[in-house]
Amino acid sequence: xxxxxxxxxxxxxxxxxxxxDHSVERARHARISGxxxxxxPFRWFYVGMAAAASIxxxxxxxxxxxxxxAAGYVFSSAATLHAALFFSWVGLxxxxxxxxxxxxxxxxxxxxxxxxxxxxxxxxxxxxLAIAAAARGVFPGDDLVFLFDILVDLFCFxxxxxxxxxxxxxSTVHNRWMLLATTSLxxxxxxxxxxxxxxxxxxxxxxLLFLTAxxxxxxxxxxxxxPVSAWGGLVxxxxxxxxxxxxxxxxxxxxxxxxxx
Numbered sequence: 001x002x003x004x005x006x007x008x009x010x011x012x013x014x015x016x017x018x019x020x021d022h023s024v025e026r027a028r029h030a031r032i033s034g035x036x037x038x039x040x041p042f043r044w045f046y047v048g049m050a051a052a053a054s055i056x057x058x059x060x061x062x063x064x065x066x067x068x069x070a071a072g073y074v075f076s077s078a079a080t081l082h083a084a085l086f087f088s089w090v091g092l093x094x095x096x097x098x099x100x101x102x103x104x105x106x107x108x109x110x111x112x113x114x115x116x117x118x119x120x121x122x123x124x125x126x127x128x129l130a131i132a133a134a135a136r137g138v139f140p141g142d143d144l145v146f147l148f149d150i151l152v153d154l155f156c157f158x159x160x161x162x163x164x165x166x167x168x169x170x171s172t173v174h175n176r177w178m179l180l181a182t183t184s185l186x187x188x189x190x191x192x193x194x195x196x197x198x199x200x201x202x203x204x205x206x207x208l209l210f211l212t213a214x215x216x217x218x219x220x221x222x223x224x225x226x227p228v229s230a231w232g233g234l235v236x237x238x239x240x241x242x243x244x245x246x247x248x249x250x251x252x253x254x255x256x257x258x259x260x261x
Contacts, residue, residue: 043101045217046175050094053182053210057090060192078129085122086185092118093182100171112168119161119181126154135260144256145247149187152243156184156236176214176228183210184236204240211237 061083068075075083092115099108130150133139139146164177187207196202211233215225246252 042217042221043097045214046097046179047094047101049179049210049213050090050097050182053186054090054094056186056193056206057087057189060189060196061087063194064192078125078132082122082125082129085118085125088118089115089122089185090182093178096178097175100175109168112165116161116165119157123154123158127151130154131259134256142248144253144260145244147256147260148247148252149243152239153184153187156239157181160184160232172226173228176226176232179214180228180232180236183207183233186210208237 092111096108096111096115099105099111130147134143134147137143160177160181164174164181167173167177187203190196190206191203193202193206196206214229215233218225218229
């Protein structure tokens with residue numbers, strides 16, 4: 001990169017010609033100061049996405065909580081723990097993006113240990129809770145199809161988190177995996193938003209907005225869409241009709257019936 005920039009400003013023949021390239025001076029200043037202006041908007045983009053995910057989660061589940069408590073529903077301790085872990089994840093995701101955007105990398109890495117522990121706790125506690133809920137018949141529509149959908153979401157979340165941790169030294173890749181992990185869990189929160197209840201089109205549209213936002217930001221910033229965002233988002237989106245189809249098969253129903261007995 002340095003060689004190409006310096007080559008572009010090599011002196012030309014001809015007296016009195018100004019060959020100064022100010023872009024090179026800015027690049028040199030960035031290397032010396034450690035500030036990389038081109039990345040700053042991208043860091044704040046993740047803060048915005050984390051804030052959007054947090055708002056969606058709080059609004060969606062708060063509305064659902066008020067509706068169910070008003071109807072006399074009492075939440076179990078397991079459900080309360082699950083909610084606490086879910087809210088902790090989105091809260092930590094927002095905190096982590098803020099730490100990176102403000103260049104507090106050491107604090108970000110220390111908090112990353114707690115974030116990984118929360119993710120592990122979610123993956124351990126959520127499947128038994130989902131199976132128990134399917135056994136009670138509290139899910140909308142076909143309980144066993146809904147159960148399969150939840151388990152796929154958790155599987156995707158786990159894969160994305162592990163990929164993010166593995167790539168923690170590559171910030172551009174790490175950030176995208178973690179955003180995908182958060183997006184993979186937003187379906188239930190989105191479906192509980194007042195504007196999305198009983199409106200499948202709105203649910204799909206809002207989730208698709210979260211999936212395509214990083215790709216659109218890349219394009220608007222003059223970058224190529226990053227493979228993690230492009231392919232990861234595509235996998236999540238295509239998985240929706242596939243998991244619905246698989247969830248209706250006899251093989252899954254037989255397995256799920258044995259799990260929920």
